[in-house]
Amino acid sequence: MKNRKKNICVALAAVCALSAASGCSVREYAARSIGDAMVAGGDVYAADDDIELVGAATPFGLKTMESLLAAAPDHRGLLLAATRGFTQYAYVYVQLPADDLEARDVARAYAQRDRARRLYLRARDYGLRGLGLAEGDAARALFFDPAGALASTTVEDVPLLYWTAVAWAAAIALGKDSPALVAGLPAVDALIARAVALDADFDRGTLQSFLISYEMSRPNAAPDAAERARAHFERALALSEGQHAAPYVALAESVAAPARERREFDALLAQALRVDPAARPEWRLANLVMQRRARWLRAHAKDLFPE
Numbered sequence: 001m002k003n004r005k006k007n008i009c010v011a012l013a014a015v016c017a018l019s020a021a022s023g024c025s026v027r028e029y030a031a032r033s034i035g036d037a038m039v040a041g042g043d044v045y046a047a048d049d050d051i052e053l054v055g056a057a058t059p060f061g062l063k064t065m066e067s068l069l070a071a072a073p074d075h076r077g078l079l080l081a082a083t084r085g086f087t088q089y090a091y092v093y094v095q096l097p098a099d100d101l102e103a104r105d106v107a108r109a110y111a112q113r114d115r116a117r118r119l120y121l122r123a124r125d126y127g128l129r130g131l132g133l134a135e136g137d138a139a140r141a142l143f144f145d146p147a148g149a150l151a152s153t154t155v156e157d158v159p160l161l162y163w164t165a166v167a168w169a170a171a172i173a174l175g176k177d178s179p180a181l182v183a184g185l186p187a188v189d190a191l192i193a194r195a196v197a198l199d200a201d202f203d204r205g206t207l208q209s210f211l212i213s214y215e216m217s218r219p220n221a222a223p224d225a226a227e228r229a230r231a232h233f234e235r236a237l238a239l240s241e242g243q244h245a246a247p248y249v250a251l252a253e254s255v256a257a258p259a260r261e262r263r264e265f266d267a268l269l270a271q272a273l274r275v276d277p278a279a280r281p282e283w284r285l286a287n288l289v290m291q292r293r294a295r296w297l298r299a300h301a302k303d304l305f306p307e
Helices: 002-021 023-041 053-071 076-102 106-131 136-144 155-173 187-200 202-217 223-238 246-256 262-274 281-299
Strands: none
Touching: 023 053, 053 076, 053 187, 053 281, 076 106, 076 155, 076 281, 106 155, 136 187, 136 246, 155 187, 155 202, 187 202, 202 246, 223 246, 246 281, 262 281
8 A cells, every 4th residue: 555655646746747847738738628629619600590699709719719829839720710710700790890880980990991901810820820831931932932832732721721811812802002911912812723723612612602702803803704703603502502692692792793783683682691591500600691791782782883
């Protein structure tokens, strides 16, 4: 018995000594364990039917991720979750509300869009960290030889490629008066091109839905941008089996409205609103957000289609 107690004491002493000598390792292990649990539970948000509830809860979750990343800075799951989370939060809860605010207070609307831009850049930076392109020669290569910098990425990197590109493109769209920001366009093009090359059908058409708007909004848009956008729309519909509202809203806002196709615009928004959010629980929140956007566009059609 005495020997057993002695052995336990020796073991505890060794654990305490190890913890004291490598406290950072212990904290990192805990951070990684919690991070794994947080990443695995992300679908809870996507399946929720209360946009405001998710909006109120998201900032705490994002700051928790940042705290965990301080202890485990290379946790790819957390880096992806932070990239995606900050991008989605900036769009749904900061940028879109600024459109409503502009009619009442232009200065506050511009301030809110500036905040959205900064959140997008924060998301982009996490994405670049996840891709190993945030610092040193890799970061420089992304600007001077973006295709070469991304040549070693694989299909497993597609989620990070996609969300990093979305965040960066959104930041540029809100900061077109910043030459330094606009200089990132070739890198964004390369990120998107690499994601398409690796998995053009990523996430059941999510990438194709993004490309509808991206084809039309990029400064170096191709002469046949509208036709390309419509091809992405058809592919997105096929992949989502018509159960995602995003392609309809994207085509209405990015193609039909600029082309002054009011009948098509109305038909697309009506179709978006006919999508049943409950049919695909994993898309419920996204569909509700897109349907809210569809209603906003329909309510402001007079501004998009002046007589």
